[in-house]
Amino acid sequence: MNIREATRDDAGLLADMLVEAVNWSSEGKKQSRRRVLSAPGTAHYIAGWPREDDLGVVAEADGQRLGAAWLRFFPPEKPGYGFVAADVPELTIGVAARWRGQGVGRALLRAVEERATSGGIRRISLSVERKNFARKLYLAAGYEVVYAASPDSDTMVKVL
Ligand SMILES: CC(C)(COP(=O)(O)OP(=O)(O)OC[C@H]1O[C@@H](n2cnc3c(N)ncnc32)[C@H](O)[C@@H]1OP(=O)(O)O)[C@@H](O)C(=O)NCCC(=O)NCCS
Incomplete structure (x- = not known):
């Protein structure tokens, strides 16, 4: 496995991974790609x-x-679900279903954190639903719950 920087040509892949992140649960109705990519x-x-x-x-x-x-900065007037501050980018991560459980997610997390550190980023935030096992991955990687964003989800932060 090789990990490289994401480019303009990866927009479609990132969109697919965003859809995976939104639809992480095997329960409930899935949101269509079209909806995920159009809902504000x-x-x-x-x-x-x-x-x-x-x-x-x-x-x-x-x-x-x-x-x-990937990491993206959000302004306070249009925050992401895991927003904590304008200078703290928010993480989105996804692995194609058939490649999960083989260390890809952990490697991606480490790689994006290394690049963030090199770029002078001091903290990363994210939002995760409590039932998503990704939460355990984040805890193991040093993310801490800073507040409960909703009854079902946590906002987590890692200080790099
Ligand atoms: C979350 C996600 C990115 C993790 O990527 P991954 O490649 O599957 O994760 P890894 O193989 O690196 O495993 C990371 C840890 O999770 C554990 N894990 C992996 N699959 C698991 C599963 N189905 N159930 C419980 N734990 C699991 C692994 O055991 C590992 O922990 P360990 O090394 O301490 O045992 C991936 O599963 C995914 O794309 N999920 C759907 C999208 C999503 O939920 N994104 C995050 C939204 S907040």
Whole structure:
């Protein structure tokens, strides 16, 4: 597996991974790709990719893209679900279903954090639903719950 920087050409993959992140639960109704990419609360995680201050990574193996993780800054007037401050970018991460559980997510997380550190970013935030096992991955990687964003989800922050 190789991890490289995400480029303009990865916009479609990142959109797919955003759809995976929104639809992480096997229960309940899935949101369509079209809806995820048009609803204001989700579309802004990827709209206009890449913005100047976006930072992302893609995992590849044998020419196939396995997943992606990226960071985006949000303004306080249009915050993401995991917003804590305008200078703290929010993480989105997704691995294509058939590649999960093989260490790709953990490697993507580490790679995006390394690049963030090199770019002078001091903290990363995210929002995760409590039932999503991704929460355990984040806890193991050093993210801490800073508040309960809703009865079902937490906002977490890692100080790099
Ligand atoms: C969350 C996600 C990115 C993790 O990527 P991954 O490649 O599956 O994760 P990894 O293989 O690196 O595993 C990371 C940890 O999660 C654990 N894990 C993996 N699959 C699991 C599963 N189905 N159930 C419980 N734990 C699991 C692993 O055991 C590992 O922990 P460990 O090393 O301490 O055992 C991926 O599963 C995914 O894309 N999920 C759907 C999108 C999503 O939920 N995004 C996050 C929204 S907040």
